[in-house]
Amino acid sequence: MTNIVSSLGRTTIAFILEAGAVFIMLGKVSRYLLQLWKNRRLVYEQMMVIGVQSVPLVLFVGVFAGAVASIQTAYQLKGYISYNYLGAATSVAIFIELGPVLTALVIAGRVGASIAAEIGTMKVTEQLDALESLAIDPLRYLAMPRIFSGFFMIPILTILADFVGIMGAYLVAYINLDLAPEIFFGSVKEFFSLLNVFSGLIKAFFFGGTTAIIGCYVGFNTSGGAEGVGQSTIRAFVLSSALILLNDYLLSIILF
Amino acid sequence: MIQINDLHKSFGDKVVLRGVDLEVYDGERLVIVGRSGCGKSVLLKHIINLMEPDKGYILVDNIAIRRVGQSDLFFLRKQFGFLFQGAALFDSMSVSENIALPLVEHTNLTSAEIAKKVAEKLEMVGLPGIEELRPSELSGGMKKRVGLARAIIMDPKYILYDEPTTGLDPIMAANIDKLIIELSEKLKVTSIVVTHDMQSVAKVATRVVMLHLGKIIFSGSVDELYNTENKVVAQFVKAEAEGPIQPKPIKY
Numbered sequence: 001m002t003n004i005v006s007s008l009g010r011t012t013i014a015f016i017l018e019a020g021a022v023f024i025m026l027g028k029v030s031r032y033l034l035q036l037w038k039n040r041r042l043v044y045e046q047m048m049v050i051g052v053q054s055v056p057l058v059l060f061v062g063v064f065a066g067a068v069a070s071i072q073t074a075y076q077l078k079g080y081i082s083y084n085y086l087g088a089a090t091s092v093a094i095f096i097e098l099g100p101v102l103t104a105l106v107i108a109g110r111v112g113a114s115i116a117a118e119i120g121t122m123k124v125t126e127q128l129d130a131l132e133s134l135a136i137d138p139l140r141y142l143a144m145p146r147i148f149s150g151f152f153m154i155p156i157l158t159i160l161a162d163f164v165g166i167m168g169a170y171l172v173a174y175i176n177l178d179l180a181p182e183i184f185f186g187s188v189k190e191f192f193s194l195l196n197v198f199s200g201l202i203k204a205f206f207f208g209g210t211t212a213i214i215g216c217y218v219g220f221n222t223s224g225g226a227e228g229v230g231q232s233t234i235r236a237f238v239l240s241s242a243l244i245l246l247n248d249y250l251l252s253i254i255l256f
Numbered sequence: 257m258i259q260i261n262d263l264h265k266s267f268g269d270k271v272v273l274r275g276v277d278l279e280v281y282d283g284e285r286l287v288i289v290g291r292s293g294c295g296k297s298v299l300l301k302h303i304i305n306l307m308e309p310d311k312g313y314i315l316v317d318n319i320a321i322r323r324v325g326q327s328d329l330f331f332l333r334k335q336f337g338f339l340f341q342g343a344a345l346f347d348s349m350s351v352s353e354n355i356a357l358p359l360v361e362h363t364n365l366t367s368a369e370i371a372k373k374v375a376e377k378l379e380m381v382g383l384p385g386i387e388e389l390r391p392s393e394l395s396g397g398m399k400k401r402v403g404l405a406r407a408i409i410m411d412p413k414y415i416l417y418d419e420p421t422t423g424l425d426p427i428m429a430a431n432i433d434k435l436i437i438e439l440s441e442k443l444k445v446t447s448i449v450v451t452h453d454m455q456s457v458a459k460v461a462t463r464v465v466m467l468h469l470g471k472i473i474f475s476g477s478v479d480e481l482y483n484t485e486n487k488v489v490a491q492f493v494k495a496e497a498e499g500p501i502q503p504k505p506i507k508y
Contacts, residue, residue, distance in 0.1 A: 121347075129306050130344035134358045134406075135330035141361075 022217050025139070029216075032137075032144040042145040050111050050146070050212070051153030058157045059164050061106050065098045066090065066165030070172040083177055087184040088191035090169040095196040096203075096256075099162040100154075101248055104207030107154055108240035112211040115146055116236030119219025120229040128220070143216040147209060154208025155201045162200065199255045206247050211240045257282055258303060258414070258446075263312035265298055272298050274470030275312070280414075285440050285447040287457050289492065290467035291501065296450040297341065297418050299467065303448070304336050304416070305329060316414075334362060337407030337415040337445075341422060343399035345391040345406070351378075352387035355406045362410070377405040381435060397428035401435070408439060415439065417449040421456045433459045454493065457481070466492065468501075 036043060073089045119142055122128050131138050166188065173179040218236040222228050258280040265273040272295040280286050290296050301307045303314060305321045314321050316332055324332065345354050355374045359365055365373070371387075378384050381401040391399060400420060407415055417436065421429035433456050440447050449460055457464055457478065464481045466474040466489050474481065474489045484490055491499030 125347075126340045126342060126344040127346055129301070130338070130340055130346070132306055133304055133333060133336065133338035133340075134361070135333040136357070136361050137326070137330075 022213065025143070025217055025220070026147075026213060029139050029143045029147055032140040033148065035140065035144075036148065039140065039145060042141065043148055046145040046149035047153055050107070050149045051156060054107060054110055054153075054157055055160065057106055057110060058103055058161050061102055062099070062161035062164035063168035063171075065102050065161070066094055066168030067172045069093050069098055069165070070169035071176070074173065074177060083173070083179055084183050085187050085191075086173055086177070086179065087166075087170070087187035091166050091188040092191060092193075092196055094162055094165040094169070095200045097200070097248075099165055100158045100200045100204040100207060101244065103158045103161045104154060104204060104211065104244045105241055107150075107157065107208065108211045108244060109237055111150070112215040112240040113233045113237045115212060115215030116218040116222070117229055117233045119143075119216060120222030120232040123220065123222045124225050124228060138220070143220075146216055147212045150212025150215075151205055151209040154211070155204040158201060158204035162197070199251075202255065203248060203251050206251060207244045210243045210247060214240045214243065257315075257317060258448075259315040260299075260303070261312055261314070263299070263302060263314070264310045265295070265302070265307065266310055271470060273302075273309070276467070276470070276472055278465060278472055278475075280446060280448055282446050283440075283444060285436070285449065285460055285462045287449045287451060287461035287464045288467055289452055289454075289457060289464060291492070292452065294467050295470060296452075296467055300338075300416050300418055300448065300450050304333050304338060334358075334410055335413040337404075337410070337412040339400065339403050339407045339415070339417045339420055341418045343391075343403035345394075345399055345402060347391055349391075350387065351389050351391070351394070351402050354391070354402060355409050357406070358410050373409065374405075377409055378402075380408070380439075381405045382431065397424050397432070400424065400432060404432075404435060404439075408443065408445075411443065412445060414446045414448070417447065417451075419451055419453075420449065421451060421453045426455075429453065429456060430459075432456075436460050454495070468492075 032039070069090045070086065073093070074083060074086055077083060077086060077089070119128070122142075128138050131141060170179075170181065170184050173184050174181070215236045218232045218239065222232040224231075260276055260278040263273050263276040276299060288296050288299065298307060302309055303316070303321075308322060316335075319328075319332065321329065321332055346357070349357070352371070352374050355377060356370045359370045359373060374387060375384065378386065381404050383398060383401050383405070386394075386398070386402075391402070394402060404420075420432050420436065424432065436447060436449065437460060439445060447460075449456070451457060461478050464474070464476060464478060465472050466481075468488055474484060474486055476484070481489065481493055484493070488500050491501050
């Protein structure tokens with residue numbers, strides 16, 4: 001029993017220390033946001049990597065998420081509520097939940113893991129030390145552009161995912177239920193609320209930031225060569241995904 | 257001048273430095289020798305505060321490097337060039353981007369001026385015209401020389417070399433040694449070279465110190481090194497299996 005309690009205590013302390021270290025890193029990085037213009041080239045590069053290069057994946061996931069949402073919603077409405085409300089039901093689900101969460105989870109796999117692997121490899125091959133020796137702070141040069149781009153680009157990707165998601169939902173509704181576009185989109189329009197869209201984008205903002213922050217933190221704390229880099233990659237993905245879902249729950253309580 | 261005073265460093269239970277005292281004089285080529293894993297690279301990294309000591313301090317031109325704020329630390333680091341053991345070139349950049357990085361970050365030079373300086377330094381290390389190659393396309397010796405070109409691009413006052421000839425063939429190693437001497441003489445820099453390559457020591461050093469069991473146990477010229485009566489140093493210099501140093505890895 002004593003062992004269990006002491007083990008629990010150690011784990012809790014380790015968790016608190018690590019969470020503290022993440023916030024300390026974030027505090028140091030945030031100072032460099034004032035130098036955003038000076039570092040615009042680095043930020044632009046990361047916006048391309050995190051945002052633009054993720055577009056095909058986000059489009060793919062968005063279309064199929066919307067299509068599945070449409071099929072599931074139609075199944076639940078069947079016999080109880082008119083299919084005329086299918087557009088409203090799927091669009092609300094896409095705006096507030098599916099768009100931001102699925103986009104963020106996909107980005108956690110593609111971008112969060114890649115940030116951790118890239119920075120982790122730089123750590124174990126002394127490239128981070130080399131940056132420091134050249135009087136360049138890795139937090140400014142590597143972390144700030146990635147974290148800023150994470151916060152900024154994921155909401156944009158979410159808007160894209162929302163749009164193609166609704167298109168995917170309509171496509172399925174048209175193919176399976178022969179639903180006319182004016183009925184589907186009329187219902188989307190009738191129940192459209194900017195608040196829903198913004199709530200989803202606020203979630204996406206925090207999910208994107210969380211993914212980039214975790215990727216950077218895990219990368220900077222990589223040790224042990226190639227094996228360590230592999231472990232960091234997995235750790236970044238698992239931690240980011242878990243925190244996205246935890247954030248989703250907390251933000252849902254606050255926003256709705 | 258660099259003064260290292262009573263430097264201690266441990267990693268968990270492993271004690272690496274146990275009170276190192278060392279002075280590095282302006283313009284000299286100081287070579288630090290010692291067995292693999294004895295803490296030579298750790299000592300070198302402390303000099304530019306890439307590692308923080310558990311105890312003790314380092315003065316660079318009478319400034320305590322550990323006490324200064326980040327902007328002053330970066331100002332001090334700009335006076336150093338550091339050649340890493342594996343060259344530590346940035347994979348995502350070309351050779352010219354690697355070498356130009358400090359100039360891009362710390363100066364207002366135009367692209368043409370930067371390109372000219374990069375070409376000049378590449379010429380100096382004997383690799384003209386390879387600006388557009390990627391680090392993955394370079395051999396080990398080329399990587400080290402590109403790393404050296406990057407280390408000297410800001411015309412530093414001090415150059416720190418971490419095992420510059422390790423893993424190179426004898427001819428390439430001799431070329432690197434020649435470069436170290438030329439840079440020291442042409443640019444009047446102070447050089448600190450960490451190595452266990454005794455051929456390199458004989459060519460490069462104006463003074464040698466030996467690090468053993470976390471302490472400096474010898475300081476003197478190359479001649480004094482080869483004629484020392486210290487049995488530990490003599491065994492190391494003569495590369496003998498029998499002697500006070502055990503061939504098996506040392507347990508600190």
